[in-house]
Amino acid sequence: MASYLRKGMMEASYTVDIAETGKDGLFLALHEDFDLVVLDVMLPEMDGFEVLRRLRAQKQTPVLLLTAREAIEDKVAGLELGADDYLLKPFAYAEFLARIRSLLRRAPRNVRDILHVADLEVDLIRRRVRRADTRIDLTAQEFALLQLLAEREGEVLTRTFITSQIWDMNFDSDTNVVDAAIKRLRAKIDNAHEKKLIHTIRGMGYVLEDRS
Template sequence: MRILIVEDETKTGDYLRKGLLEAGFQADLARTGVDGLHLALNADYALIVLDVMLPGLDGFSLLQQLRERKQTPVLMLTARDEVADRVRGLELGADDYLIKPFAFAELLARLRTLLRRAPPRVQDRLSIADLSIEVQRRRVTRGEVRIDLTVQDFALLHLLAEREGDVLSRSLIASHVWDMNFESDTNVVDVAIRRLRAKIDDPYPVKLVHTVRGMGYVLEIRA
């Protein structure tokens, strides 16, 4: 499980990273707010430990920008014990708040509580080759071209992309996309696959949706 630490104090940052590694986590360390925001937005973290007082971009501003894109759990750290600061952090979307100095055992216990509480995270951006899917915005592009999909087309593509490389049977696709039991004399899945291919594959030299005879369909890059 991967955790991001955003902390500019060298001793504190190194101490936190060492402790988390010893506790069995993967841990990345950013020492500025700008670097922390870049990592938080472009990598997949289970949780972020965020200091308030940071150079370039403070923790409050980082959190505000993060919440516009992601809901990664955040534990804020600060040496400032004012109630107003804690309220501000929580109102901006922090999940917990810990005042410096703190015992590492307490921080670890709070992290584990947040991780247990956090709902399963849905990856917001999926990509394969030059195909990009922004899940929450329901935006699909191939290269620089925007592709408009119906609700069911998008659900089908999202399912295939989430299970990239896995061969999905017609019955599985039907149950997930249409919430229906697949019957052998029903060609709804094949029709939907043809419609999806016409939009995301036919205009492009590299094909991504493939038929596995007798088994189903798969989304993957093939040589």
């Protein structure tokens, strides 16, 4: 289910990270600045209720709780632990996405909603990109790739990592899929400017940074 939801959300231009266990999910939620956490109650190593309890002890990131448990006691427990919304499985994807959007609208505006790298501006809420005050039109996939690079400004991202975050596909990372996507993005972001922001690190991957 996680891969299915991730694919749909990425098609809707959201950037998504997945944790396979409760412990991994808690670690990510505590150490990354996510706009929203989608939390399944039934997780290995640590169930969703315990993840939520520990998360709420430190952060107030909005949480959508997913569960197959129909008992009213479980719903009450989740909400009292701090869940912002509750969705019973199985559910329609359209309803899931509507709840995501509703929670994001209600959440306080994050100072990281607009990312800046040199004269490049990436607006994560309006899904708009500008460079040197000129608007740049990107496809949903190009925007997701640029957002990934901008959120990790100065960090070298391997082809394997980019593949896992943007395409969620199991294919040979040595193929030119990532390279081709970067080339298209560069054409829109860098080609018209003397200062280049997207850089290739030979044998490693790509990085977005201002080297001036």
